[in-house]
Amino acid sequence: MKIGVVGAGMMGCGIAETAAQAGFTVINVDTFSSALENAQKCVQKDMEKLVAKGKRIRGEADAVIARIAYGTDMRMLADCDAVIEAVPENLELKASIFAQLDAIVKPEAFLASNTSAIAISALSAKMTNPARCVGMHFFCPAPVMKLVEIVDGLYTAPETTGRAVELAKALGKTPAKAPEMPGFLVNRMLVPMQNEAAFLVMEGADPKDVDTAMKLGANFPMGPLELTDFVGVDIMYNTMLTLYESFHDSKYRPCPLLANMIAAGRLGRKSGRGFYEYG
Ligand code: 3HC
Numbered sequence: 001m002k003i004g005v006v007g008a009g010m011m012g013c014g015i016a017e018t019a020a021q022a023g024f025t026v027i028n029v030d031t032f033s034s035a036l037e038n039a040q041k042c043v044q045k046d047m048e049k050l051v052a053k054g055k056r057i058r059g060e061a062d063a064v065i066a067r068i069a070y071g072t073d074m075r076m077l078a079d080c081d082a083v084i085e086a087v088p089e090n091l092e093l094k095a096s097i098f099a100q101l102d103a104i105v106k107p108e109a110f111l112a113s114n115t116s117a118i119a120i121s122a123l124s125a126k127m128t129n130p131a132r133c134v135g136m137h138f139f140c141p142a143p144v145m146k147l148v149e150i151v152d153g154l155y156t157a158p159e160t161t162g163r164a165v166e167l168a169k170a171l172g173k174t175p176a177k178a179p180e181m182p183g184f185l186v187n188r189m190l191v192p193m194q195n196e197a198a199f200l201v202m203e204g205a206d207p208k209d210v211d212t213a214m215k216l217g218a219n220f221p222m223g224p225l226e227l228t229d230f231v232g233v234d235i236m237y238n239t240m241l242t243l244y245e246s247f248h249d250s251k252y253r254p255c256p257l258l259a260n261m262i263a264a265g266r267l268g269r270k271s272g273r274g275f276y277e278y279g
Contacts, residue, residue: 003167004029004083004105006074006097010232010270011114012086013039014142017046020067021143022171027069027076036070043068046143078104082167084136086114089238091122098133099126110160112136112167117182117242120153130155134164137184138173140231149178149185182246183239191239197224198255207275225275229268233261233275 001024005016008030016028016039030036047061056064069076074097077083083105085097094113101111110132113123124130135151148168152161161177168175178184183191197210211223228236237258244252261267261274268274 001025001082001170002027002080004077004080005086006030006077006083006101007086007088007114008032008035008039008070009086009088010140011138011142012084013042014140015084015086015114015138016068017043017064018138018143018171018173020064023067024170025067025069027071027080029071029074029076031072033072036072040068040070074100074104077101079106081109082112082163083109084112084114086138089115089117089235089242091118094118094123095126098123102127102129102132107132110134110163112164114138116184116187117239117246119180119182120151120156121180124153124155131157132160134160135178135180135184136164136168137178137186139186146172146174147186148173148175150175151178151180151184153180182242187239188243191236191243192252194224194228194236195240195252195255195258198228198257201225201275202255202257229274229276229278231268232270233258233266233268237262 003019003024003026005012005026005028008028012028016026019026028039043065047064050056051058051061083101085094087093087097098111112134113120114137115135116137120133120135124133127133133153134156137149139145139147150161150164165175176185200210201207207225211225214220214223237254240252240254244254265271266273269278272278
Protein backbone atom coordinates (compact mmCIF):
# COMPACT_ATOMS: atom_id res chain seq x y z
CA MET A 1 0.00 0.00 0.00
CA LYS A 2 1.28 3.45 -0.93
CA ILE A 3 0.51 6.45 1.29
CA GLY A 4 0.74 10.07 0.15
CA VAL A 5 1.24 12.91 2.60
CA VAL A 6 0.66 16.53 1.53
CA GLY A 7 2.60 18.98 3.69
CA ALA A 8 6.06 18.48 5.17
CA GLY A 9 5.73 20.57 8.33
CA MET A 10 5.88 19.05 11.80
CA MET A 11 2.64 17.04 11.37
CA GLY A 12 3.12 16.00 7.73
CA CYS A 13 6.69 14.90 8.42
CA GLY A 14 5.58 12.98 11.53
CA ILE A 15 2.75 11.23 9.67
CA ALA A 16 5.09 10.28 6.80
CA GLU A 17 7.59 8.89 9.34
CA THR A 18 4.82 6.96 11.13
CA ALA A 19 3.65 5.38 7.86
CA ALA A 20 7.21 4.48 6.82
CA GLN A 21 7.84 2.95 10.27
CA ALA A 22 4.70 0.83 9.79
CA GLY A 23 6.18 -0.50 6.54
CA PHE A 24 4.28 1.57 3.98
CA THR A 25 5.80 3.20 0.91
CA VAL A 26 5.35 6.95 1.39
CA ILE A 27 5.41 10.01 -0.85
CA ASN A 28 5.68 13.33 0.98
CA VAL A 29 4.79 16.35 -1.16
CA ASP A 30 5.16 20.04 -0.30
CA THR A 31 5.34 23.16 -2.47
CA PHE A 32 8.48 24.27 -0.58
CA SER A 33 11.61 22.19 -1.18
CA SER A 34 13.13 23.70 2.00
CA ALA A 35 10.27 22.12 4.02
CA LEU A 36 10.99 18.76 2.35
CA GLU A 37 14.70 19.03 3.18
CA ASN A 38 13.84 19.77 6.83
CA ALA A 39 11.41 16.84 6.92
CA GLN A 40 14.04 14.48 5.55
CA LYS A 41 16.55 15.66 8.18
CA CYS A 42 13.96 15.26 10.91
CA VAL A 43 13.21 11.62 9.98
CA GLN A 44 16.95 10.88 9.81
CA LYS A 45 17.44 12.42 13.27
CA ASP A 46 14.54 10.41 14.75
CA MET A 47 15.93 7.20 13.25
CA GLU A 48 19.39 7.95 14.67
CA LYS A 49 17.79 8.37 18.12
CA LEU A 50 15.96 5.04 17.82
CA VAL A 51 19.20 3.28 16.78
CA ALA A 52 21.09 4.92 19.67
CA LYS A 53 18.34 3.76 22.08
CA GLY A 54 18.56 0.21 20.69
CA LYS A 55 14.94 0.32 19.48
CA ARG A 56 15.87 -0.16 15.81
CA ILE A 57 18.85 -1.79 14.18
CA ARG A 58 20.71 0.30 11.61
CA GLY A 59 19.30 -1.65 8.63
CA GLU A 60 15.70 -1.08 9.80
CA ALA A 61 16.30 2.64 10.34
CA ASP A 62 17.82 2.95 6.86
CA ALA A 63 14.86 1.08 5.38
CA VAL A 64 12.41 3.50 7.07
CA ILE A 65 14.31 6.46 5.60
CA ALA A 66 14.41 4.82 2.15
CA ARG A 67 10.66 4.18 2.14
CA ILE A 68 9.88 7.93 1.98
CA ALA A 69 10.18 9.77 -1.35
CA TYR A 70 9.94 13.56 -1.42
CA GLY A 71 8.77 15.93 -4.13
CA THR A 72 7.04 19.20 -4.98
CA ASP A 73 4.66 17.84 -7.65
CA MET A 74 1.22 16.67 -6.49
CA ARG A 75 1.02 14.40 -9.55
CA MET A 76 3.48 12.08 -7.73
CA LEU A 77 0.46 11.06 -5.60
CA ALA A 78 -1.60 9.71 -8.55
CA ASP A 79 -1.28 6.01 -7.70
CA CYS A 80 -1.40 6.30 -3.89
CA ASP A 81 -4.02 4.19 -2.08
CA ALA A 82 -4.58 6.85 0.56
CA VAL A 83 -3.47 10.48 0.80
CA ILE A 84 -3.32 12.39 4.08
CA GLU A 85 -3.27 16.19 3.86
CA ALA A 86 -1.42 18.06 6.62
CA VAL A 87 -1.00 21.67 5.46
CA PRO A 88 -1.66 24.78 7.60
CA GLU A 89 -5.18 25.29 8.99
CA ASN A 90 -6.58 27.44 6.20
CA LEU A 91 -9.91 26.44 4.70
CA GLU A 92 -9.24 27.94 1.26
CA LEU A 93 -5.83 26.26 0.99
CA LYS A 94 -7.10 22.89 2.16
CA ALA A 95 -10.24 22.98 -0.04
CA SER A 96 -8.12 23.77 -3.09
CA ILE A 97 -5.75 20.89 -2.28
CA PHE A 98 -8.68 18.47 -1.98
CA ALA A 99 -10.09 19.64 -5.32
CA GLN A 100 -6.65 18.99 -6.90
CA LEU A 101 -6.23 15.62 -5.19
CA ASP A 102 -9.70 14.59 -6.35
CA ALA A 103 -8.61 15.16 -9.96
CA ILE A 104 -5.12 13.61 -9.60
CA VAL A 105 -5.38 10.61 -7.26
CA LYS A 106 -6.87 7.35 -8.58
CA PRO A 107 -10.63 7.11 -7.87
CA GLU A 108 -10.42 4.02 -5.64
CA ALA A 109 -8.10 5.81 -3.17
CA PHE A 110 -9.42 7.71 -0.16
CA LEU A 111 -8.36 11.22 0.86
CA ALA A 112 -7.93 12.23 4.50
CA SER A 113 -7.33 15.55 6.20
CA ASN A 114 -5.30 15.97 9.38
CA THR A 115 -7.26 19.14 10.15
CA SER A 116 -7.65 19.80 13.87
CA ALA A 117 -10.67 22.06 13.64
CA ILE A 118 -12.08 22.60 10.13
CA ALA A 119 -15.23 20.71 9.07
CA ILE A 120 -14.59 17.88 6.59
CA SER A 121 -17.81 18.87 4.77
CA ALA A 122 -16.27 22.31 4.06
CA LEU A 123 -12.94 20.86 2.91
CA SER A 124 -14.61 18.47 0.49
CA ALA A 125 -17.12 21.00 -0.88
CA LYS A 126 -15.24 21.48 -4.17
CA MET A 127 -14.61 17.76 -4.74
CA THR A 128 -16.42 15.78 -7.44
CA ASN A 129 -16.45 12.78 -5.11
CA PRO A 130 -16.65 14.02 -1.48
CA ALA A 131 -17.66 10.49 -0.40
CA ARG A 132 -13.96 9.56 -0.37
CA CYS A 133 -12.95 12.39 1.98
CA VAL A 134 -12.57 11.83 5.74
CA GLY A 135 -10.78 13.35 8.75
CA MET A 136 -7.77 11.56 10.29
CA HIS A 137 -6.45 13.82 13.04
CA PHE A 138 -3.04 12.82 14.40
CA PHE A 139 -1.36 14.24 17.50
CA CYS A 140 2.05 15.75 17.95
CA PRO A 141 4.58 14.09 17.91
CA ALA A 142 2.80 11.82 15.41
CA PRO A 143 5.25 8.88 15.60
CA VAL A 144 4.72 8.66 19.38
CA MET A 145 1.12 9.67 20.09
CA LYS A 146 -1.29 6.73 19.92
CA LEU A 147 -4.58 8.44 19.06
CA VAL A 148 -6.08 9.24 15.66
CA GLU A 149 -9.47 10.96 15.64
CA ILE A 150 -11.65 9.80 12.73
CA VAL A 151 -14.12 12.42 11.52
CA ASP A 152 -16.89 11.99 8.94
CA GLY A 153 -18.14 14.85 6.79
CA LEU A 154 -21.77 14.97 5.67
CA TYR A 155 -20.83 13.17 2.43
CA THR A 156 -18.25 10.71 3.76
CA ALA A 157 -19.12 7.15 2.67
CA PRO A 158 -19.16 4.50 5.44
CA GLU A 159 -16.63 2.54 3.36
CA THR A 160 -14.22 5.52 3.51
CA THR A 161 -14.59 5.74 7.29
CA GLY A 162 -13.92 2.02 7.60
CA ARG A 163 -10.77 2.31 5.50
CA ALA A 164 -9.53 5.26 7.58
CA VAL A 165 -10.09 3.25 10.78
CA GLU A 166 -8.18 0.29 9.30
CA LEU A 167 -5.33 2.55 8.16
CA ALA A 168 -5.06 4.12 11.64
CA LYS A 169 -4.80 0.63 13.15
CA ALA A 170 -2.24 -0.44 10.53
CA LEU A 171 -0.18 2.61 11.56
CA GLY A 172 -0.18 1.28 15.13
CA LYS A 173 -2.68 3.88 16.34
CA THR A 174 -5.98 3.68 18.20
CA PRO A 175 -8.82 5.34 16.28
CA ALA A 176 -11.61 7.26 18.05
CA LYS A 177 -14.68 8.53 16.17
CA ALA A 178 -15.24 12.25 16.73
CA PRO A 179 -18.21 14.45 15.76
CA GLU A 180 -17.66 16.95 12.95
CA MET A 181 -17.49 19.83 15.40
CA PRO A 182 -14.59 22.31 15.80
CA GLY A 183 -11.85 20.89 18.00
CA PHE A 184 -13.25 17.37 17.63
CA LEU A 185 -12.62 15.54 20.94
CA VAL A 186 -9.12 16.32 22.19
CA ASN A 187 -8.57 19.93 21.10
CA ARG A 188 -12.04 20.92 22.33
CA MET A 189 -10.84 20.06 25.85
CA LEU A 190 -7.06 20.49 25.62
CA VAL A 191 -6.72 23.87 23.87
CA PRO A 192 -9.06 25.80 26.25
CA MET A 193 -6.90 24.42 29.08
CA GLN A 194 -3.73 25.73 27.35
CA ASN A 195 -5.56 29.04 26.81
CA GLU A 196 -6.43 29.23 30.51
CA ALA A 197 -2.76 28.62 31.35
CA ALA A 198 -1.87 31.64 29.16
CA PHE A 199 -4.44 33.74 31.09
CA LEU A 200 -2.69 32.74 34.33
CA VAL A 201 0.61 34.03 32.93
CA MET A 202 -1.10 37.24 31.76
CA GLU A 203 -2.38 37.67 35.33
CA GLY A 204 1.16 37.36 36.71
CA ALA A 205 1.85 33.65 37.22
CA ASP A 206 5.31 32.33 36.34
CA PRO A 207 5.13 29.90 33.35
CA LYS A 208 7.34 27.43 35.23
CA ASP A 209 4.91 27.36 38.18
CA VAL A 210 1.91 26.87 35.87
CA ASP A 211 3.62 23.94 34.13
CA THR A 212 4.95 22.43 37.37
CA ALA A 213 1.42 22.59 38.80
CA MET A 214 -0.03 20.50 35.97
CA LYS A 215 2.92 18.09 35.80
CA LEU A 216 2.96 17.36 39.53
CA GLY A 217 -0.68 18.07 40.37
CA ALA A 218 -2.30 16.32 37.42
CA ASN A 219 0.47 14.01 36.16
CA PHE A 220 0.75 15.71 32.76
CA PRO A 221 3.87 14.59 30.82
CA MET A 222 4.38 18.21 29.73
CA GLY A 223 2.96 21.43 31.20
CA PRO A 224 0.29 23.27 29.15
CA LEU A 225 2.69 26.12 28.30
CA GLU A 226 5.51 23.74 27.36
CA LEU A 227 2.97 22.01 25.14
CA THR A 228 1.91 25.33 23.56
CA ASP A 229 5.56 26.09 22.76
CA PHE A 230 5.96 22.56 21.39
CA VAL A 231 2.92 22.67 19.09
CA GLY A 232 3.34 26.37 18.20
CA VAL A 233 1.78 29.42 19.87
CA ASP A 234 0.22 30.42 16.51
CA ILE A 235 -1.27 26.96 15.93
CA MET A 236 -2.78 26.88 19.42
CA TYR A 237 -4.13 30.45 19.11
CA ASN A 238 -5.73 29.71 15.72
CA THR A 239 -7.43 26.60 17.08
CA MET A 240 -8.82 28.66 19.96
CA LEU A 241 -9.99 31.32 17.51
CA THR A 242 -11.76 28.67 15.41
CA LEU A 243 -13.57 27.38 18.51
CA TYR A 244 -14.58 30.94 19.44
CA GLU A 245 -15.78 31.89 15.95
CA SER A 246 -17.61 28.58 15.45
CA PHE A 247 -19.49 28.33 18.74
CA HIS A 248 -19.88 32.09 19.33
CA ASP A 249 -19.35 31.32 22.99
CA SER A 250 -17.23 33.62 25.17
CA LYS A 251 -15.82 30.65 27.06
CA TYR A 252 -13.54 30.10 24.03
CA ARG A 253 -12.17 33.69 23.84
CA PRO A 254 -8.44 33.47 23.04
CA CYS A 255 -6.06 34.95 25.60
CA PRO A 256 -4.80 38.37 24.31
CA LEU A 257 -1.28 37.53 25.52
CA LEU A 258 -1.09 34.88 22.79
CA ALA A 259 -1.88 37.47 20.08
CA ASN A 260 0.89 39.71 21.47
CA MET A 261 3.35 36.82 21.48
CA ILE A 262 2.54 36.01 17.84
CA ALA A 263 2.97 39.67 16.86
CA ALA A 264 6.36 39.64 18.61
CA GLY A 265 7.45 36.48 16.78
CA ARG A 266 7.38 34.34 19.95
CA LEU A 267 5.91 31.25 18.32
CA GLY A 268 7.42 28.64 20.63
CA ARG A 269 10.20 26.14 19.95
CA LYS A 270 10.18 26.70 16.19
CA SER A 271 11.11 30.39 16.55
CA GLY A 272 13.47 29.90 19.50
CA ARG A 273 11.19 31.64 22.00
CA GLY A 274 7.64 31.28 23.29
CA PHE A 275 6.79 31.04 26.97
CA TYR A 276 10.38 29.78 27.32
CA GLU A 277 13.65 30.36 25.46
CA TYR A 278 15.30 27.59 23.44
CA GLY A 279 18.98 27.33 22.53
N1 3HC B 1 9.33 6.92 16.50
C1 3HC B 1 9.08 5.99 17.41
N2 3HC B 1 9.22 6.17 18.75
C2 3HC B 1 9.67 7.37 19.13
C3 3HC B 1 9.96 8.41 18.22
C4 3HC B 1 9.78 8.14 16.86
N3 3HC B 1 10.00 9.07 15.95
N4 3HC B 1 10.35 9.50 18.92
C5 3HC B 1 10.32 9.16 20.22
N5 3HC B 1 9.91 7.89 20.34
C6 3HC B 1 9.75 7.13 21.59
C7 3HC B 1 11.03 7.18 22.39
O1 3HC B 1 11.91 6.16 21.97
C8 3HC B 1 10.52 7.00 23.79
O2 3HC B 1 10.27 5.63 24.03
P1 3HC B 1 10.75 4.94 25.41
O3 3HC B 1 10.03 5.71 26.50
O4 3HC B 1 10.29 3.53 25.27
O5 3HC B 1 12.24 5.11 25.43
C9 3HC B 1 9.17 7.70 23.78
O6 3HC B 1 8.78 7.80 22.41
C10 3HC B 1 9.23 9.10 24.39
O7 3HC B 1 10.25 9.86 23.73
P2 3HC B 1 11.35 10.70 24.49
O8 3HC B 1 12.02 9.87 25.58
O9 3HC B 1 12.26 11.28 23.46
O10 3HC B 1 10.60 11.92 25.12
P3 3HC B 1 9.76 12.08 26.44
O11 3HC B 1 9.68 10.87 27.30
O12 3HC B 1 10.28 13.34 27.03
O13 3HC B 1 8.29 12.34 25.84
C11 3HC B 1 6.59 13.42 24.64
C12 3HC B 1 8.08 13.33 24.90
C13 3HC B 1 6.09 12.11 24.02
C14 3HC B 1 6.40 14.56 23.64
C15 3HC B 1 5.84 13.67 25.98
O14 3HC B 1 6.38 14.79 26.63
C16 3HC B 1 4.36 13.91 25.80
O15 3HC B 1 3.58 12.97 25.68
N6 3HC B 1 3.95 15.20 25.76
C17 3HC B 1 2.56 15.60 25.51
C18 3HC B 1 2.29 15.59 24.03
C19 3HC B 1 0.87 16.00 23.71
O16 3HC B 1 0.05 16.31 24.55
N7 3HC B 1 0.58 16.01 22.42
C20 3HC B 1 -0.70 16.45 21.91
C21 3HC B 1 -0.52 17.84 21.38
S1 3HC B 1 -2.02 18.51 20.77
C22 3HC B 1 -2.01 18.06 19.17
O17 3HC B 1 -1.13 17.44 18.66
C23 3HC B 1 -3.21 18.50 18.38
C24 3HC B 1 -2.83 19.15 17.09
O18 3HC B 1 -4.03 19.52 16.44
C25 3HC B 1 -1.91 20.34 17.19
